[in-house]
Amino acid sequence: MKRYLNGPLLVMLAPATVLLGVFILLPMLLTIWLSLQDWSTQTGFDTARFIGLDNFAEIFGPGSVGRDFKTALANTAIYTVASVAVILPLSVLFGLLVYQQRVAGGVVLRTILFSSYMVPMIAVTLVWSKLYSPSEGPLNQILGWLAIPPQKWLSSPDSALGSIVLLNVWQQVGYFTVLAVAGLTQIPKTLYEAAEVDGAGPVASFFRITLPLLRRTMLFSGVIAIINAVQVFEPVALITQGGPINSTNVLTYHIRRVGIERSQGGLGSAMAVTLMLALIVAVVALFAFARRGGEEE
């Protein structure tokens, strides 16, 4: 019986397993191997020279390579945390607003919110680069009408990364709102009716019913938002090129600069492996946090 089951099972699993192995697992293993080599991306793998952990020592070292990498790592972490911290609460807020079925135009509002996600990032980036123009940009003109002094946006190292976060929030929040709405539809109305009978107000219902029952949706949204944020590339490549003073230099852009522009494949791979490990740690920590929250309830 066991042999009878194993044959078809293996046949069915093989295509997916082979594809995953060839296109995902193999490149990951190759990147890990390359991170331990001195290798130029313009030469064959046969020219790679094993140097142990030297690449990792250099990217965390005190030299210019280490300084730029650590800045890019910190920028990526700040960008990710800020993006997720703004997008998730906003998506729940917008989700609650557009989920009101008695309100006319809810579907239209949902469509408008989601439409920002459908616009290609490259177009969003080009438009926002003009919106942010310190001298002629509409954003500063609007602030001027409100008697708020013009902001430096992308032109200052103190505000450039925040400006990129704002652009990301605008583009992504619609998608996460749709996820939040999907989560809200799963909450039985009877729970709210029972809470109302027990005298619970809207605020109590939100914190005692809505938020706990949205936990799984929020966990999924959180993981996707983190992965999306870590992969930020277009706005940096098109508008800021990592500047001013590396203030918007994020890891994906920096890995491209080191690994491709400078052909330092070993160093670039070490950076990619570090990014992968950081992402794994962040996602595992998020799952652990969510599980712990669930157990406490």
Add this chain to the structure above:
Amino acid sequence: MRLVRVLTCAVGVAGLLTSTGAYADTTNVSFLTHWAPDTVAKLEAAAAAYSKDHPDVAITVRAVPFGDLLTTLRASGGSAGGATIAGIYNAWLPDLAKDKLLAPVPDAMATEIKSDWPAGIVGASSTGGALYGFPNEIDVYALNYNKKLFAAAGIKDAPKTWDEFLADAKALTDKSKGQQGFGMINSWAAGVIHPFSSLLVSNGGDLVVDGKPVLDSDAAKGTFELYETLVKNGYSDPTMATADANTTGPFLDNFVSGKTGMIIMANWWESALKSGMGAGFADVATAPIPVGPKGDKPRSISYSWMTVVNAKASAAEQKAAWDFLSWLDGPTSGPAGGSAMGDILMSMGILPSRTSDVAAFKDRLADPFLKGYLDTLPDAKPFPVVLGGQEFSEALQQHVEALQFGKESAADAQQGAQSDAVAILAKAAK
């Protein structure tokens, strides 16, 4: 009936074979550049003119923003499917040649190039004793200033010394109008370090001597301190200085809209200024770089570009590419004994390097804006072409930008720049 069907099939197969044969005989050559669409159109027109006499060669042009050019070359240019021809910045040459991405110029053509271009330009297009392409443009830096703003501030002549430069920058600064005296650039490596280097060499200094960085010199100390003075006194506002991947952005907007009194920029800037300013371009004048206290005369930085051929392209593609480049850069492809490449470069305000082009386009080179650059050229120092040059440039950029934004003092920026440069060039030379 059966005979008719067989004959029809035979004719069809013959036709197919003939068309396949014709297709197989066409050599495809692709040209990668960072030029703007209107310049790309001129290159495409030149390619079409060449293809009329060479129907067996199909030339396509692909343009990417300057910020993506090196990455595109690195990512795809090194494969057989990458661009056959590419325009490159000469500072990238040693690294690209070391990685065997570029084909050396065939011997017969190299002899022609050596006789038709100045020796210094040929040298800048060579590395390891081999010539790697056709030199095309030369760029040199000079001071550009807004005559209208100068008149309004009561300044008669362009500054000749750093003292006059600082005095003029002060007079031109008017914060109530959002106006700065001198415009710096940030977020673009060449845009940051070329104007800085021009001031450095005009103060008697150098970036690299005999392959070793010399940013620890007194001349460099003075240049870092000049930047610090400009920023600390508000004569230069770094938040008006950002560039994007197309090398445009607020720094360009501020000069063309009359909010920046002076800048240090290269001659290729002319086309951007003309399109941004329209009739207001008449207010722009060119002058030599002001001389620092340790300098002997106005000096500047120059750099050049060249067209190279992909070493991984097939032999037929390489042959077609070199033949096309020889025609494009030759004296029969452009107007009045000039080359088509020279004509394209002149349309952007860029100085051609072929000796016969300088003569053929002498009327256009007499334009007051370009003449200011031509006058600067004889005393210009070539930007160092060394292994690790791009990384060296980006490291220096970070320190100059940190100085611009007050995140590092002049002394710290100088020390950091020298220390980074020593490590980067030593590692690249291994």
